[in-house]
Amino acid sequence: MSGDDVRMRGFRARAELSEALELLRETAVPLPAESVPVTACAGRVLAADLHAPIDVPGFRRAAVDGYAIRGEDSFAASEHNPILLEVLGTSLPGRPCAAAVGEGQAVRITTGAPLPAGADAVLQAELARAHRRGGREQVELLGTVAPLRHIGELGEDLARGQLVLPAGRRLRPQDAAVLASLGLADISARRRPRVQLLVTGDELVPPGTPPGPWQIVDSNSVLLAALAARDGADVLPTLRARDGEAALTAGFNDLSEGPADVLLVAGATSVGLEDLMPQVLARAGALEIHGIAVRPASPTGVGRLHDGAEAGEQQGGEDGFHARRLWVWRVRGKGLTGDGCRWFRCIIALRSKGREMECIGEAEGSMSEWNLPDAIAFARASCLHALDSFTPPPGVRY
Numbered sequence: 001m002s003g004d005d006v007r008m009r010g011f012r013a014r015a016e017l018s019e020a021l022e023l024l025r026e027t028a029v030p031l032p033a034e035s036v037p038v039t040a041c042a043g044r045v046l047a048a049d050l051h052a053p054i055d056v057p058g059f060r061r062a063a064v065d066g067y068a069i070r071g072e073d074s075f076a077a078s079e080h081n082p083i084l085l086e087v088l089g090t091s092l093p094g095r096p097c098a099a100a101v102g103e104g105q106a107v108r109i110t111t112g113a114p115l116p117a118g119a120d121a122v123l124q125a126e127l128a129r130a131h132r133r134g135g136r137e138q139v140e141l142l143g144t145v146a147p148l149r150h151i152g153e154l155g156e157d158l159a160r161g162q163l164v165l166p167a168g169r170r171l172r173p174q175d176a177a178v179l180a181s182l183g184l185a186d187i188s189a190r191r192r193p194r195v196q197l198l199v200t201g202d203e204l205v206p207p208g209t210p211p212g213p214w215q216i217v218d219s220n221s222v223l224l225a226a227l228a229a230r231d232g233a234d235v236l237p238t239l240r241a242r243d244g245e246a247a248l249t250a251g252f253n254d255l256s257e258g259p260a261d262v263l264l265v266a267g268a269t270s271v272g273l274e275d276l277m278p279q280v281l282a283r284a285g286a287l288e289i290h291g292i293a294v295r296p297a298s299p300t301g302v303g304r305l306h307d308g309a310e311a312g313e314q315q316g317g318e319d320g321f322h323a324r325r326l327w328v329w330r331v332r333g334k335g336l337t338g339d340g341c342r343w344f345r346c347i348i349a350l351r352s353k354g355r356e357m358e359c360i361g362e363a364e365g366s367m368s369e370w371n372l373p374d375a376i377a378f379a380r381a382s383c384l385h386a387l388d389s390f391t392p393p394p395g396v397r398y
Contacts, residue, residue, distance in 0.1 A: 011298070014291040020302055023288050027304060031261065036189040042176040043232050044189035046169045052162045055155035056181050060115040062091070064150045067106040067128050067139055068119035071147035082129070082140035091116055106139050115151055122150040158182065170232070195228040196236040196260035197221050198251050200267035200277065202243045220266045228262075236260055243274040252280045256305050269299050277301070 033047035062068065069085060077083040085106040088099040091113040101107055101118035108130075109115070109122060127143035158164060164182070165175060171189075179187060204218040211217050221238045228235045236258065241251025248268055255263050268277035269290075278290045278301050285305035292300045 011291040014293040014298060015289045017292060017294055020289055020292050020300075023302060031191045031193060033188045034191050035186045037186055038176060038179050038184050041171050041179065041187050041189060042173045044171050044187075044192070045232075046165055046167050046171065047188040047190050048167050049163060050165045050179070050187065052158040052160055052164050052182055054183060055160045056158040057152050057154065057156065060154055061152045062109045062111055062113050062115060062122045062150065063152050064122055064124050065110050066123045066125040066150070067141075068101060068109045068116050068122050069106045069141070069145070070101060070103065070119060071121035071145055071149065073104060073106075074121070074123055074141050074144045077141040077144055079142045082142055085139050085141060087130070087137040087139050088116075108139075120147045120151070121145045124150065192232055192234040193262055194236055194260045195233040195262045195264065196239065196255060196258055197224055197264045197266060198239045198241060198255045200241045200243065200248060200251065200265065204240070204267075206240070224264060224266065233262070243268065245276050245280070248276050249280050252277070252284065256284055263305070265301075269301050275299075281305075 030047075036044055067085070067087075068091065073085060074083065085104055088101065088105055088107050089097040090108040091097040092110055093112045096114035097107045097109075097116045099105075099107060099116060101116050105118075106123075107116045107119065115122070123141060123143065123145045127141065127145075129140040129142060131138060131140070158178075158181075164178060165171070169175070171179075199218050199221050201218075203215055205211055205215050206218060207222055209217060218240075225235045225238065239251060239255055241247050252265070255265075265277050265281075268275045278287055281287050281301065281303045285303055287301060287303040289302040290299075292298060292302075294300075
């Protein structure tokens with residue numbers, strides 16, 4: 001499968017998808033960790049389990065606006081039988097009341113403010129009526145509140161030492177907010193994967209260039225770069241190469257000598273005369289698989305390069321051997337099932353037509369060979385229908 005020259009012959013055999021996934025499981029390794037500001041950590045992947053260094057909240061606080069009291073002082077209170085309490089002061093967020101609440105006493109309090117000593121509940125403002133008598137501030141309780149009601153306890157949201165987020169989690173915006181609430185300035189996250197694309201073909205002109213006779217505009221690089229950026233990659237400038245063994249070899253050498261972790265080659269991988277990239281890769285490293293029994297993307301190639309400059313070195317306790325991976329992007333659709341981490345072997349684009357749906361596009365061939373009509377059909381679709389979805393192995397994102 002990986003060593004045959006399939007040009008103008010076709011594939012005699014193709015690898016099963018399970019073989020390709022197993023290869024990725026064996027070769028994919030975590031990227032090095034780096035310190036990332038909490039204010040910029042959304043979308044990053046945690047490098048280690050994160051435990052709470054403090055309690056959140058770090059004090060007992062009011063969950064509603066009202067009066068901090070001893071709950072038992074409100075028992076039997078109602079609109080027909082108000083209970084009168086003396087108001088000692090006011091507790092505000094960041095400005096607690098220093099007075100301790102005793103029997104027959106209360107402190108006016110707002111949501112989020114520290115609960116004064118002696119109080120064990122907060123009666124809602126709508127169940128109280130404030131007034132002054134003889135120069136003294138008082139409050140009438142018009143309802144009851146049980147002890148521990150309407151208060152947030154110490155560590156109720158997060159307790160000191162509690163596992164907050166596990167290693168390997170891709171941080172959502174709400175995760176970043178939780179980490180900020182812990183007072184953290186930085187977290188340890190995996191370095192973003194550096195992704196670079198090599199686009200091949202004599203017929204292609206760069207985006208933004210009017211095509212001449214027999215030319216088409218490269219739209220794949222725009223699509224793939226956007227997908228990589230959306231999924232958290234550090235996308236490097238796209239490289240381009242013409243057809244022919246010398247040009248493809250030179251282009252691939254430029255790609256492989258760069259800093260990318262993931263190398264994507266669009267084109268020159270099927271069974272045509274000019275599809276020489278599998279041979280180029282086989283000479284530069286190891287072409288593990290060429291041809292997978294799936295549609296679309298059956299001419300997909302998967303291989304590795306060995307970075308000789310790092311071979312044998314030890315860095316940070318990890319093997320100095322640096323594996324670089326090459327594979328073509330697979331369709332990955334957010335919103336198709338409500339889970340942005342699902343992968344699909346085949347997707348069709350559907351558009352509403354009265355009470356029925358008509359097919360306006362299908363992901364035929366490898367993603368590297370998608371043309372502009374394919375992209376337009378998928379952009380205009382009312383919905384996408386996934387056929388034969390599957391889940392990638394843990395830790396594999398590209």
